[in-house]
Amino acid sequence: MSVTIPAIAEGFARPDFPRNAWYAAAWDVELKHELLPRTICKQSLILYRAESGKPVALEDACWHRLLPLSYGKLIGDTVVCGYHGLRYNAEGRCTHMPAQETINPAACVRSFPVTERHRYIWVWMGDPALADPALIPDLHWNHDPAWAGDGRTIHVRCNYKLVLDNLMDLTHETFVHGGSIGQLAVAEVPFSTTHGENMVEVARWMHDVEPPPFWAKQLGKPGRVDRWQIIRFEAPCTIAIDVGVAPVGTGAPEGNRSQGVNGYVLNTITPETDTSCHYFWAFARNYRITEQSITTELREGVSRIFHEDEIILEAQQRTIDANPGRVFFNINIDAGAVWARRLIDRMIERETPPALAAE
Amino acid sequence: MSVPAGFRLATVRGTSQPAEDARLIELVPPEPPVPYPLGSHIDIELIIDGRPVRRSYSLVGEGPHGNVYRICVKRLPDSRGGSVAMWALAPGSQLPISGPHAHFDLALGRAEYLLIAGGIGITPLYGMALSLARRDAPCRLLYAGRRRSLLPFIAELESKLDNRLELFISQEGRRLDLAAEIARLHADGELYICGPVALMEAAKRAWAEAGRPTERLRLETFGSSGHRPAEPFRVTVRDYGKTLDVAQHQSLIDALAAAGIDVASDCMRGECGICVVDVIAIDGAIDHRDIFLSNRQKEESARLCACVSRAVGHVTIDTGYRPSLRRS
Numbered sequence: 069m070s071v072t073i074p075a076i077a078e079g080f081a082r083p084d085f086p087r088n089a090w091y092a093a094a095w096d097v098e099l100k101h102e103l104l105p106r107t108i109c110k111q112s113l114i115l116y117r118a119e120s121g122k123p124v125a126l127e128d129a130c131w132h133r134l135l136p137l138s139y140g141k142l143i144g145d146t147v148v149c150g151y152h153g154l155r156y157n158a159e160g161r162c163t164h165m166p167a168q169e170t171i172n173p174a175a176c177v178r179s180f181p182v183t184e185r186h187r188y189i190w191v192w193m194g195d196p197a198l199a200d201p202a203l204i205p206d207l208h209w210n211h212d213p214a215w216a217g218d219g220r221t222i223h224v225r226c227n228y229k230l231v232l233d234n235l236m237d238l239t240h241e242t243f244v245h246g247g248s249i250g251q252l253a254v255a256e257v258p259f260s261t262t263h264g265e266n267m268v269e270v271a272r273w274m275h276d277v278e279p280p281p282f283w284a285k286q287l288g289k290p291g292r293v294d295r296w297q298i299i300r301f302e303a304p305c306t307i308a309i310d311v312g313v314a315p316v317g318t319g320a321p322e323g324n325r326s327q328g329v330n331g332y333v334l335n336t337i338t339p340e341t342d343t344s345c346h347y348f349w350a351f352a353r354n355y356r357i358t359e360q361s362i363t364t365e366l367r368e369g370v371s372r373i374f375h376e377d378e379i380i381l382e383a384q385q386r387t388i389d390a391n392p393g394r395v396f397f398n399i400n401i402d403a404g405a406v407w408a409r410r411l412i413d414r415m416i417e418r419e420t421p422p423a424l425a426a427e
Numbered sequence: 428m429s430v431p432a433g434f435r436l437a438t439v440r441g442t443s444q445p446a447e448d449a450r451l452i453e454l455v456p457p458e459p460p461v462p463y464p465l466g467s468h469i470d471i472e473l474i475i476d477g478r479p480v481r482r483s484y485s486l487v488g489e490g491p492h493g494n495v496y497r498i499c500v501k502r503l504p505d506s507r508g509g510s511v512a513m514w515a516l517a518p519g520s521q522l523p524i525s526g527p528h529a530h531f532d533l534a535l536g537r538a539e540y541l542l543i544a545g546g547i548g549i550t551p552l553y554g555m556a557l558s559l560a561r562r563d564a565p566c567r568l569l570y571a572g573r574r575r576s577l578l579p580f581i582a583e584l585e586s587k588l589d590n591r592l593e594l595f596i597s598q599e600g601r602r603l604d605l606a607a608e609i610a611r612l613h614a615d616g617e618l619y620i621c622g623p624v625a626l627m628e629a630a631k632r633a634w635a636e637a638g639r640p641t642e643r644l645r646l647e648t649f650g651s652s653g654h655r656p657a658e659p660f661r662v663t664v665r666d667y668g669k670t671l672d673v674a675q676h677q678s679l680i681d682a683l684a685a686a687g688i689d690v691a692s693d694c695m696r697g698e699c700g701i702c703v704v705d706v707i708a709i710d711g712a713i714d715h716r717d718i719f720l721s722n723r724q725k726e727e728s729a730r731l732c733a734c735v736s737r738a739v740g741h742v743t744i745d746t747g748y749r750p751s752l753r754r755s
Contacts, residue, residue, distance in 0.1 A: 159534060161642040169721035172698050173646045174530035195462075196535050197562070 084342055085109055085228070086415035087194030089304050090204045091338040092348045093182075094189040095221065099123055103147070105138035107340050109193045113180065114138050118145045124158045125191045127178040131162060137177065186210045188336070188348060194419065205306035209332045209352040216357035218367045219334065219350025224378055226385035228305055228345035229409060231337045234377055235307045236270060236404035238297050244376050248369070251280045254297070261403040266411060268301040270404035276316050282369070283313045286329045286355070293328070294320045299404060303411040309333040329355045333370075343385055349374060431472055431479070434523035439516050440495055445579035448502040449547060450514055451487065453495040454524060460491030465558055466531035466551045466619075466647065469496060472523040473512045480681065481695055482509040485551035485621075485647065486527060487580075489558050496527070499579055501547035503652075511676070531619075531647040533558070539613035540566035543603070543630065545622020546577060551647050552621055553580055560588050565613070571595040571603045571622070605633040619645045623652040624697075624716045632722060646718055648696055653714040653737060660738040664688055665707060665745040673737070680733040683746070690733050690746050697735035704733050704744045711740015 093108050093115055104115040105128055112128035114137050128136045130149040140150035146163065147156045154175070155164035162175035181192040181199035186207040192199035209215045224231060234240065242255040251274075259272035274295040279287060283295065293313040300308050314320035314328025331353045338346040351370045356362050388394070398406055430436055437454040445451050454469075468483045484498035500513040516522070533540075533555045540559055544552045549570060559566040568588060572578045575596050584592050595603040609630075612618065618639075620630050627646050634644045662679065663670040673682040680690050680702060692702035697717030706713065706728055715725040717732035724730065731744070 157642060159642075161534075163640075163642050168700060168719070169724055170719055171641060172694075172700075173644075173718065174694075174698060176532075179534075197558075 083109075083416060083420075085339045086304050086412065086419060088192070088198050088419050089194065089415065090183070090190040090192055090199075090201075091305070092188040092336045092346070093125065093191045093338065095348070096184060096187045096189065099189050101142065103138050103140070103142050105136065106346075108191055108346075109339050110341055111193060112136065113191065114147065115182070115189065115191075116142055116147075118158050122158075123182045123184055123189050125180040125182040125189075126156065126158075126160050127180075129177065130154055131175045131177055187350075205302045205336060207306065207308060207334050207336065207350075209308070209334060210350055212352075214357070215332070215352040215354050216359075216363055217332075217334075217350050217352030218363050219348065220367065220371055222347040222349070222374060222378055223340075223344065224347050224381055225344050226381040227343055227388075228337045228339040228347075229412070230381050230384055231335075231345060231347055231377075232301070232305060232307065232408050233402070233405040234381060235309065235333075235335055236268070236299060236301060236408050237401045238272070238299070238309075239401050240377075240380075244380055245373050248282045248373055249280050251277065253277045253295070259401075261407065263407045263411070266303040266415075268299075268404055268407040268411065270297075270299040270301075272297045273321055275321065279313050283329070286331075286353075287313055287315075289315055292316045294318075296320065301404065301408045301411075303408070304415055305338065305412075306336040307333075309335070329353065343389065347374075430523045434470075434472060434525045436521050437496070437524045439518055439520040439522075441518050442516065445499065447574075447576045449499055449577075449579040450502070451497060451499050451579070452513065452516060453492070453497055454522075455495050456524065460494060460496055461527075462490045463527035464529040465489065465533040465555045467527040467529045468531070468551070469498065469524050469526035470528065471513075473509055475509070475512060475681070476677075476685070478681065478685070480509065482513075483528075483696060484513075485531075487550055487553055489554040496524075499547065499550045531621075531645060533619065534617065535564075537615065537617050538565070539616035540564060541608060541612045541616060541618045542566060542568040543605075543608070543618065543620040543622065543626070544568065544570045545620075545626040546572045547579070548620070548622035548626075548647070549578070549580060550621070552619060553584070555619060556584065556591070557587055560591055566591055567608075568592050569595060569603060569608060571626070572597070574598045605630055606637065609633050609637045609639070615643075617643045617645060619647075621647040624648065624718070625652075625654050627718060628722055628725075631718075648698065648718050648735075653716045655714055655739065657714075657737055658739060660711065661741040662738070663741070663743040664748075665743065666748050666750060667746075678734065679731075679737060683733065688746060688748075692734050695734045697732050700732065702733040703730045704746050705730055706742060707745050708743040709738065709740065711738055711742070713738050713742065 091108050099117050101117050106113055113125050114128045115125050118124055128138050130137055132154050135151040137147050141148045145158045153166055157163050160177040160179035162171055165171050181196050183190050183201050185204050187210040190204055239255045241250040253274040257274045259270055262269045276292050277295055279293045294316055295313045298310040312328050312330035314325055318327035320328050334350040336348050340346055351366050435457050437456045440453040440455050443451045468485045470481050470483050472479050472481050487497040487499050500510055502514055503510045531551055542552045542556055556568040595601045657675050659675050660673050671686050673679055683690055690702050693699045700719040713728045713731050714737045716735040719732055
């Protein structure tokens with residue numbers, strides 16, 4: 069491992085994301101006993117499952133001549149460089165060098181802490197000593213037997229914070245997703261914003277409204293509803309949104325949701341570069357959970373809805389790129405997004421040396 | 428002062444003497460120091476006999492000490508000249524540094540750690556030991572030397588490591604039994620060692636004899652201590668038709684360069700093997716100070732690492748230079 073201090077490697081530029089955090093790198097089913105190259109937080113990685121099934125994440129660059137190890141082969145748990153055959157074990161230690169009887173003890177590639185949880189493979193990009201699995205964001209609905217669902221990954225050509233902005237305020241549903249989940253109330257009903265040390269919550273209750281087509285179908289009952297959207301952000305980039313409807317007067321706002329339908333939109337957005345991200349999402353529901361056809365239908369339906377977001381987000385990034393120096397303006401609805409960005413900034417500040425933070 | 432590419436000027440803030448022949452030097456880099464991985468070093472460029480030479484020094488401690496990087500340098504009158512130049516530094520002195528670089532980083536989460544330091548070899552292991560102790564990781568630091576007064580940081584280590592620290596001071600009659608210590612280590616444990624080359628060779632041998640995997644033995648060398656004290660020797664170089672004397676404080680590769688004989692090199696620490704030259708004849712003995720050649724190759728003595736290794740007597744080498752290699 070050679071250059072080690074991210075701040076130095078980036079020429080003292082302040083990073084756009086914290087490094088001391090778990091980032092989703094892949095779906096559990098994506099990771100096999102083969103090399104999967106993926107860039108996370110501007111760091112090229114190779115990911116694979118060891119023969120034991122345990123996930124491994126190594127820097128995707130041979131120590132010797134920097135050929136990406138993803139050009140090589142996985143033999144057993146050993147990565148063999150595709151250029152001169154140097155071998156690395158799952159810890160990133162070099163175990164073989166051609167034509168010499170010893171191994172240079174400096175030879176290794178950086179290995180990253182990696183954990184599997186909530187159907188994702190998580191990597192820790194910062195100080196390995198701080199990589200506590202208890203800090204993995206809560207997305208338990210993905211595997212909780214009381215819930216059913218599935219999701220996908222969207223590779224979005226935009227900065228990850230634009231996706232966070234998008235999810236921290238759902239006003240846009242009215243305008244971007246008018247045919248499915250949007251309705252005027254989402255844009256007009258007031259909301260409350262609260263924040264903690266590493267979480268932000270934006271809650272919006274729409275009382276006594278006509279359900280939009282998507283929710284009318286899920287509920288399967290006629291009549292007006294109470295509709296809720298409770299957005300929970302967990303710094304730096306995970307958002308679980310508690311959504312649902314219940315017939316008016318059945319007590320949902322007071323806490324009894326038994327007559328309604330409830331879903332969770334689960335999102336975790338991993339920075340890839342400054343202008344691209346891996347957006348992992350899933351939709352989990354707590355009704356008709358044994359019906360696989362609904363799981364598939366919902367996954368496809370949400371895919372179509374999120375494609376509408378993708379078009380917006382990428383167009384936004386293109387405009388940002390074309391107008392360097394232009395800033396965003398905030399309005400009332402952006403409170404949640406502003407808090408999310410502030411908590412991210414705090415995390416970055418905590419891991420940036422003081423004099424750099426002042427710049 | 429000219430600053431080579433990739434280097435920047437640091438200023439000496441202060442020096443102190445944590446042991447009889449060890450000097451702690453505090454360096455203020457031009458930028459705020461940043462946290463570094465345990466086991467990191469910085470490179471320093473020194474001018475010795477009018478020629479720039481580079482030396483690597485481990486950083487002392489778990490991270491920067493306030494706004495300084497700390498290094499600790501042993502006085503070696505017969506070394507390659509670096510320690511003498513370093514001991515001449517005083518507050519306000521400036522010198523080019525690069526790094527921190529990490530070549531000896533501590534892997535976290537291992538079943539158990541055995542750290543072995545020989546004398547000044549404590550420098551990279553000091554921060555590792557403190558860090559492991561703070562995390563309550565299973566670890567032992569075995570610290571060996573001739574006399575207590577020669578070992579830096581004993582007091583700090585004793586207070587922070589408690590029974591994780593064991594001293595092996597030969598003058599007090601306690602010697603390190605490498606095989607026994609390795610046998611006590613967890614089967615998946617790792618050994619980190621830094622010290623004189625003889626200690627590291629013995630550790631490599633004991634590690635291999637215990638059937639342990641090579642990649643779990645981590646070595647840091649500082650490429651200056653040998654099996655015997657440095658003394659002047661004579662070298663004859665094939666195809667140059669030259670014979671020259673290597674002074675006590677001079678490295679073979681520096682002496683060759685001063686005589687216009689070029690040997691390609693890279694790490695200058697006896698690790699990479701780029702500077703290996705063939706030994707054609709030896710009247711005396713080779714003092715192998717590298718960790719590139721295996722113990723078997725060192726016994727055979729058909730090659731030597733010109734950056735750190737020395738000879739006693741008269742050695743004839745082949746640098747691979749062939750004046751006849753040209754377009755006819």
